[in-house]
Amino acid sequence: MDRIRIRGGNRLAGTINISGAKNAALPLMIVSLLTPETLTLTNVPRLADVRLLQRILQNHGVDIMIAGKRPGQNGQQGDTKQLSAKTIADTTAPYELVSKMRASFWVLGPLLARCGEAKVSLPGGCAIGTRPVDLHLMAMEKLGASIAIEGGYVVATAPKGLRGAHIKFDKVSVGATHAALMASVLARGDTIIENAAREPEVGDVAQCLIKMGARIEGLHSATLKVSGVSSLSGAEHEVIADRIETGTYAMCAGMTGGDVLLKGARPDTLGEVIAVMRRIGIGVDETNEGLRILRNGQALEPIRIDTEPYPGFPTDCQAQLMALMSMARGTSTIRETIFENRFMHVQELVRLGADIHLHGDTAEVHGVAKLTGAPVMATDLRASVSLVIAALAAEGETMISRVYHLDRGFETLEEKLAACGADVTRIAGN
Ligand code: UD1
Numbered sequence: 510m511d512r513i514r515i516r517g518g519n520r521l522a523g524t525i526n527i528s529g530a531k532n533a534a535l536p537l538m539i540v541s542l543l544t545p546e547t548l549t550l551t552n553v554p555r556l557a558d559v560r561l562l563q564r565i566l567q568n569h570g571v572d573i574m575i576a577g578k579r580p581g582q583n584g585q586q587g588d589t590k591q592l593s594a595k596t597i598a599d600t601t602a603p604y605e606l607v608s609k610m611r612a613s614f615w616v617l618g619p620l621l622a623r624c625g626e627a628k629v630s631l632p633g634g635c636a637i638g639t640r641p642v643d644l645h646l647m648a649m650e651k652l653g654a655s656i657a658i659e660g661g662y663v664v665a666t667a668p669k670g671l672r673g674a675h676i677k678f679d680k681v682s683v684g685a686t687h688a689a690l691m692a693s694v695l696a697r698g699d700t701i702i703e704n705a706a707r708e709p710e711v712g713d714v715a716q717c718l719i720k721m722g723a724r725i726e727g728l729h730s731a732t733l734k735v736s737g738v739s740s741l742s743g744a745e746h747e748v749i750a751d752r753i754e755t756g757t758y759a760m761c762a763g764m765t766g767g768d769v770l771l772k773g774a775r776p777d778t779l780g781e782v783i784a785v786m787r788r789i790g791i792g793v794d795e796t797n798e799g800l801r802i803l804r805n806g807q808a809l810e811p812i813r814i815d816t817e818p819y820p821g822f823p824t825d826c827q828a829q830l831m832a833l834m835s836m837a838r839g840t841s842t843i844r845e846t847i848f849e850n851r852f853m854h855v856q857e858l859v860r861l862g863a864d865i866h867l868h869g870d871t872a873e874v875h876g877v878a879k880l881t882g883a884p885v886m887a888t889d890l891r892a893s894v895s896l897v898i899a900a901l902a903a904e905g906e907t908m909i910s911r912v913y914h915l916d917r918g919f920e921t922l923e924e925k926l927a928a929c930g931a932d933v934t935r936i937a938g939n
Contacts, residue, residue: 511916513909513923515900516932517882521767523929525758527774527799528554528920529587529748532825533710535612536687537717537748538562541571541592542619543695544721546743552587553748554920557913558610565606565613569620570598587748587920597624604630604661610917614642615684617665618692621654626666631658644678644685651676652692652700673698673737681706681818686733687714693735694723702733708819709778713749720744752778754919755800756826757894760833761926762802763791763809764902769929774799780820788812789833811839811876816847828854828895835863836902837876844871854892857885861899861907882907887914894919901931 529552538559541548553559563573574591600620607613607630620627632642646656646663651674654667673696676689686706691714693700705711705727712729719725721744724736755774762769763786776783776795783800786793790810792803811834816824824847834841835858845851852872855865860883864875882905887893893914900907909915912935915922923933 510938517903521929530751544741549745602629618688622695648689671696673700677703696737700735717746809837811841832895832898853888
């Protein structure tokens, strides 16, 4: 297994190209199941999760062509993928594949809408909490599907097709909103989705669906109105820039007192992250090319924050913020309200010298003057990158193992950081 070695202390300066968003690319690829025509996605990040979803979609009969490297506008990178689900060969998503990535469960909605049936493995346990799928199933039932759980699988049928419904979520769920949206676009009649997730990735998927002929109103709001259509066509769509990657590199720059241009970043999708960076004492300037992040000698100010659904501070940046605050001048309080047990990074950060105490869903982070390199272990995607942030400022060498977690969600992380002056090397495992 690969490891990443970081020798801390270098100030980051330069330009980092922001990739397409993993959390938009995955549902956009799943959207291809809704049409027999070709969906062309550009700016698709090259990530392990994308490759895994490709295998899952191929299993359903989706033909996928990858048209080489595309330099892209705004200096963004990524692949162009053409996905054609001319016929659905298999409506079963097997345990072996779904258990590796929770988002693959989201094929349920489109398969049901297109084929009137789907058998999808329950996603199973996950390192960051129980993460149930009750809201997904409620939405499918409202749309007229019959649901049974058999042998660890969700078996959903709607032989006469789905019909429009009023779906009201009692909790904001990104995945359940995607599911309701993807299923209702082909349902007969109108659907209202209340308390929908407003995450920019949901808006990106809705925009792609509209290009394909779907009728959706209320984009980016908490109430989506869908008028079902009988079929969707192919389309071309560029995956939105990754706001979590943007926030992560902003914190890397802030941590090292650096000056970095995040090229292609979309400030309008960052919600509270920009305001939080500024409160901490990190300069954030919007430029024509993206965002410039600058910290020039100012101390890092402590902060008190709760994670929240968009536009609040994202849970996917919580671990990174904690790494940053480990060197603030004072005590920060970070409360995780979205997922229980999303604090696996705490023990690893402590190994680097951070002073963090957990009280239920809240972490109290006492800023220290210095972190020191140590061997640490990546535990999940966002937790692993928090270790990178801490390591960039730590004295000496940090060796991060199990970096396959990082590869799930960060495209060429070590190349992007090294280009800005970080001393970071990937050591290939056997
Ligand atoms: C998505 C993101 C993930 C992010 C999360 C929250 C992708 C691929 N993943 O995950 O990176 O951290 O949003 O912003 O886009 N819940 C239920 N019942 C359900 C579904 C969810 O109770 O049926 C709960 C979850 O346990 C959690 C909360 O709702 O407490 C939010 O989860 P959700 O928004 O669904 O997360 P994901 O869509 O899985």
